[in-house]
Amino acid sequence: MPIKSYLVFPHVGKKEILIETLGDLNWCEILPSENKELIVLVTDTKNENEEEKCFKIINTIPALDHLTLVSGFEENANNVNK
Amino acid sequence: MNRREFIKRMAAASAITAAVAMFPGIVFAKEQMQNLPDGDILWKKSPCRFCGVGCGLKIGLQEGKAVAVKGDPESSVNKGLCCVKGYHSVMALYAKDRLTKPLVRKNGKLVETSMEEALDLVASKMQGTIDKHGKNAVSMYGSGQWTIPDGYVASKFMKGAIGTNNLEANARLCMASAVTGFLSSFGMDEPMGCYEDIDHADVFVLWGNNMAEMHPVLFSRMLDQRMQRKNVKIIDLATRTTRTSTASDRSILFKPQTDLAIANAICYEIINNGWMDTGFVKNHCTIKKGKTNIGYGLEDKFAFKDEAKGIDFEEFKEFLKDYKPEDIQELTGVSAKDIKYLAYLYGSPNQKVTSFWCMGMNQHTRGTWINNLVYNIHLLVGKISTPGNSPFSLTGQPSACGTVREVGTLTHKLPHGVVMNEKDRKMAAEIWKVPVENIQPKPSLHTVEMFRALDRGDVRFMWIQVTNPMVTMPKLKRYREAAQKDDRFIVVSDVYPTPTTDIADVVLPSAMWIEREGMYGNSERRTQHFDQLVDAPGESMSDTWQIIEVARRMGFEKLFPWTYDNHIEEIWKEYSLFHKGKKHGMVPLEVLKSEPGAQWPYVDGKSTKWRFHGKYDPACSKGDTYDFYGKPEGKAWIWARPYEPAPEEQDQEYPFLLNTGRVVEHWHTGSMTRRIPVLHQAVPNGYVELHPEDAKIMGVRNGEKVKLTSRRGEIELPASINERGKPVRGHVFVPFFDEGLLINELTLDAFCPISKQPDYKKCAIKVGKA
Ligand code: SF4
Numbered sequence: 077m078p079i080k081s082y083l084v085f086p087h088v089g090k091k092e093i094l095i096e097t098l099g100d101l102n103w104c105e106i107l108p109s110e111n112k113e114l115i116v117l118v119t120d121t122k123n124e125n126e127e128e129k130c131f132k133i134i135n136t137i138p139a140l141d142h143l144t145l146v147s148g149f150e151e152n153a154n155n156v157n158k
Numbered sequence: 159m160n161r162r163e164f165i166k167r168m169a170a171a172s173a174i175t176a177a178v179a180m181f182p183g184i185v186f187a188k189e190q191m192q193n194l195p196d197g198d199i200l201w202k203k204s205p206c207r208f209c210g211v212g213c214g215l216k217i218g219l220q221e222g223k224a225v226a227v228k229g230d231p232e233s234s235v236n237k238g239l240c241c242v243k244g245y246h247s248v249m250a251l252y253a254k255d256r257l258t259k260p261l262v263r264k265n266g267k268l269v270e271t272s273m274e275e276a277l278d279l280v281a282s283k284m285q286g287t288i289d290k291h292g293k294n295a296v297s298m299y300g301s302g303q304w305t306i307p308d309g310y311v312a313s314k315f316m317k318g319a320i321g322t323n324n325l326e327a328n329a330r331l332c333m334a335s336a337v338t339g340f341l342s343s344f345g346m347d348e349p350m351g352c353y354e355d356i357d358h359a360d361v362f363v364l365w366g367n368n369m370a371e372m373h374p375v376l377f378s379r380m381l382d383q384r385m386q387r388k389n390v391k392i393i394d395l396a397t398r399t400t401r402t403s404t405a406s407d408r409s410i411l412f413k414p415q416t417d418l419a420i421a422n423a424i425c426y427e428i429i430n431n432g433w434m435d436t437g438f439v440k441n442h443c444t445i446k447k448g449k450t451n452i453g454y455g456l457e458d459k460f461a462f463k464d465e466a467k468g469i470d471f472e473e474f475k476e477f478l479k480d481y482k483p484e485d486i487q488e489l490t491g492v493s494a495k496d497i498k499y500l501a502y503l504y505g506s507p508n509q510k511v512t513s514f515w516c517m518g519m520n521q522h523t524r525g526t527w528i529n530n531l532v533y534n535i536h537l538l539v540g541k542i543s544t545p546g547n548s549p550f551s552l553t554g555q556p557s558a559c560g561t562v563r564e565v566g567t568l569t570h571k572l573p574h575g576v577v578m579n580e581k582d583r584k585m586a587a588e589i590w591k592v593p594v595e596n597i598q599p600k601p602s603l604h605t606v607e608m609f610r611a612l613d614r615g616d617v618r619f620m621w622i623q624v625t626n627p628m629v630t631m632p633k634l635k636r637y638r639e640a641a642q643k644d645d646r647f648i649v650v651s652d653v654y655p656t657p658t659t660d661i662a663d664v665v666l667p668s669a670m671w672i673e674r675e676g677m678y679g680n681s682e683r684r685t686q687h688f689d690q691l692v693d694a695p696g697e698s699m700s701d702t703w704q705i706i707e708v709a710r711r712m713g714f715e716k717l718f719p720w721t722y723d724n725h726i727e728e729i730w731k732e733y734s735l736f737h738k739g740k741k742h743g744m745v746p747l748e749v750l751k752s753e754p755g756a757q758w759p760y761v762d763g764k765s766t767k768w769r770f771h772g773k774y775d776p777a778c779s780k781g782d783t784y785d786f787y788g789k790p791e792g793k794a795w796i797w798a799r800p801y802e803p804a805p806e807e808q809d810q811e812y813p814f815l816l817n818t819g820r821v822v823e824h825w826h827t828g829s830m831t832r833r834i835p836v837l838h839q840a841v842p843n844g845y846v847e848l849h850p851e852d853a854k855i856m857g858v859r860n861g862e863k864v865k866l867t868s869r870r871g872e873i874e875l876p877a878s879i880n881e882r883g884k885p886v887r888g889h890v891f892v893p894f895f896d897e898g899l900l901i902n903e904l905t906l907d908a909f910c911p912i913s914k915q916p917d918y919k920k921c922a923i924k925v926g927k928a
Contacts (some may be wrong), residue, residue: 077162078836079162079165079166079169080169080245081169081170081172081173082173083173083176083177083180083239085381085382085385105166105170107170107173107174107186107187108186109177109181109184109185109186110185110186110187111183111184111185112177112181112184112185113385114177114181114184116170116173116174116177116186117173118166118169118170118173120162120166124835124836124839127836128836128839128840141381141385142378142381142405144239144241144375144378145229145239145240145241145242145244145245146169146172146173146176146228146229146238146239146240147168147169147172147173147176147226147227147228147229147240147245148169148226148227148228148245148246149165149168149169149218149225149226
C-alpha cells in the first residue's frame, strides 16, 4: 500500500495545466505552491503494480519537467518478500 | 482521521518541509499547512545505506521495525529529497533469505553452526595459515560500504597486530584513481569543494558521469538550480546517450579513452585564446611531467613507479600543440567546434564551472592522468576552491571516502599517511600501542594482485566483508577458480547469500546498517553517524565486532579492549587522534550524534566547506588567497599527461567495445536491491544495450537473446534497444547488478599503473544473435 510524496516541477508556464492533469488522476493529491513553480504531490496506490502504472502516467505528462521523491511509506514494509 | 489519511498528511508534510529547505520563502496555502501531523512513528536520522551522495534520511520506526523513510530536510546534502533506492532502503533489511546463522563448509556443503564456533574456526585458520605460510599469506578484502569503525579495526588488526599490509577494499575498484589524482595534483586526497557548489555554479560539465542515475539527488539539485537561474547549463560529455544526456543542455559524445586528448585540447584552447589566469598559474601552480608508455598491468607482479620532472610553461605549451582541436577530431569523435565550446565555458571569466566525474574517469587505464588533466583545466583558469568553481570527483559508495580513503584500508595506507613513511608508521604504532616494526614499510598487494596472489598460492586465507568480488572482479573466471582451489580458505561476512558466499568456507552473518551503530563518510568530506535503530536478526553481528572477536581469539585482546557498549565511541576517539589539526580535524562524536553530519577539516566547531583558500579554510597560511598546502610551497601541480590508447581496442575478430555500469534502481551487485520487490520488478535482469542500427544488421529485436564473447568468456543476455540508454554504433553497455548474468566474465583486468584501479569501461568483444 505505497504512499509517496514528491516535489513536482512543471515546464515554464505550465503549472496550471499540470495541476489540472495531476488533479484528474485518481491516485494523486496535490498541494501547489502559491508563489513558486512547484507542486507537492502525494500518491496513494493500492499496490506496487498500480504505483508503477501511476508513476509511468505521471512521467508522460507533457507539462511535467521533472519530479523528485521525498518520502514514502510502505504499510507492508515489515513483510517484504515474506 | 484514519490511519491512511494520517500517513498521507505525513508524506505531504515531508514534501512541504523539503520544498521549504530547497526554496526558502516558498508559500503553500494556509489550509494545506494545517493539521500536518507529527505522528506515532518515531523518526531517527541516518545516512542512506546506498550511494556516495550520502543523503541524510529520517527512518520511521514502529514496533521495533523500520517502516518508513523520508529525506531529512535538515541535511544540506539532499535538503529533504531522496531517490528510489533511498526510499526503499529499509526494505532491504527484511527479505526472507537474510543470513542469520553462521555457516561452515563441511563435506562440500555449507551447514549451520554457532557464532562461537565459526569465529573460533576463522581465528584458528588465520593463525594456522600464518604459522604455515607466513603472515603475508593472509589477507582481508573490505569495502567502501564498511562503516568507519569496521575499516579502522581492520587496519589496526591487519597492519598493527598481525603485521601485514594485505588489506584492501573494493574502493580500489572505484575510487583509487581519484585518490592518486588528488595526491599527484594537490598532495592531499578528497575534493576541495562541497555539494554547495551546485548552488553557485553556472556551468556543470559531467565527464562520463551518468548522474541522473548514479547520483540522482545531486542531479535533481542541479536541475532545480537550472529552473531557478536561467544561466545554468549542464553539459554531458559521455560515451553513450543516457538519461543524463537527455536532461542536459548539450550532449557531447566522445570515443572511449580519448577524454585525455579532449582535456588537453581544452587546455590548448584556453591558453591560445588568452583565457588563462596567468597570475593564478604563476603564483599557485607548478608544472610537471611524468613517465609515458606506462603499461596496463596485465601481467602478474606488474610494477610501476611514476617520476615527476619539472617543466616550464613553454614546454607545457609545446606539449599541448599535439592537441589542437582540429587535429584530434577523428581520434576523439568530437568536433573542433564542440571542444572550443567546452574551452569557452571553462575559460569565460564570468562563469563559475563545476566538473563532476565518477567511474567514467576513475575506471580507466589512465585514470590518474585524466583526473590530473581535469584539474589542469580548473587550475589554468583559476576556477577552483571557491563556491561554484570546483573540480569534483564523486564517489560511488556510502563510505568509500570515510572508510577507505580516510581510514586508509588500502595496502599502502595508514589512518594517517602511508606505510612507506617512517613518521606515519611511528604515529600509528604509538596510537595503536604496537612495536613500530610490526608495521611493514612496503605496500604488498593491491586488489587485482591480491586475487592473483590467491590464484598463485602466495595468499591462502582471505576474509571478505561487505562486498561481492565473485560478481565484481574483472576477468572473473580466473579469480573464482583461484578462490576455489584446494588449500585456500575464504571467509565471507555478508547479509544475504551471494556468489561470493557460494565459494566461502565460512559465512558470517552481518548486522546491516542501522542494525548497529556506525559512521559513513560521503563524497564531500562529510561524516555521518547513525545509532543502532533496530535489532539485528538471529546471530548476526556487526563487521566491527566480528573482527574484534577474531583478533581477541588470536591473542590481540589488549589492542581491542573495549566493551560492546562503548566500542564505537572508543574507536572514534582513537581514530580521531590520527587526524588532529586544521588540515584534517575530525568531527567530535557528540556533534555527529546531534547533526546530520559535518565536514572535515572540522576546526573551532565548524565544518570546512572549501579547502585551499584562506577565505574558507583555516589551514591556509597565506592570507586571503590560495594555499595548496598539500604540496611544497603551497603550489598545485599541473601535469603534462598525453593521450595513450586503451589496452584492448576493437579489431576484426572482436569488433565491439563493451562498457559496464549501474542502473538507478540497483545498488552494485543487486544483493540488497534485488530483494526489494519494487526495485527488482523495475529492472529484473541484466541486459545488453545495443545501437538500433547494429541490432538491425544482426537481426536482433528488443528482448531477444544476444551472445557477447570476449577473449576471456562469453554470456547471453536479452537485447535492449532504444530503451534506457543508447550506445553509439559498435559499442554495447551491460549493467553488472545481475548475479545470474555475470558480465565480468568478459572484462579485462587491466588497470591504471599508478592507481591500480581496473578499467571496466572498455574491452573488445564480439556480438551476435544467440
Ligand atoms: S542518491 Fe544515493 S544516498 Fe541519496 S537516497 Fe539515493 S541512493 Fe541514497
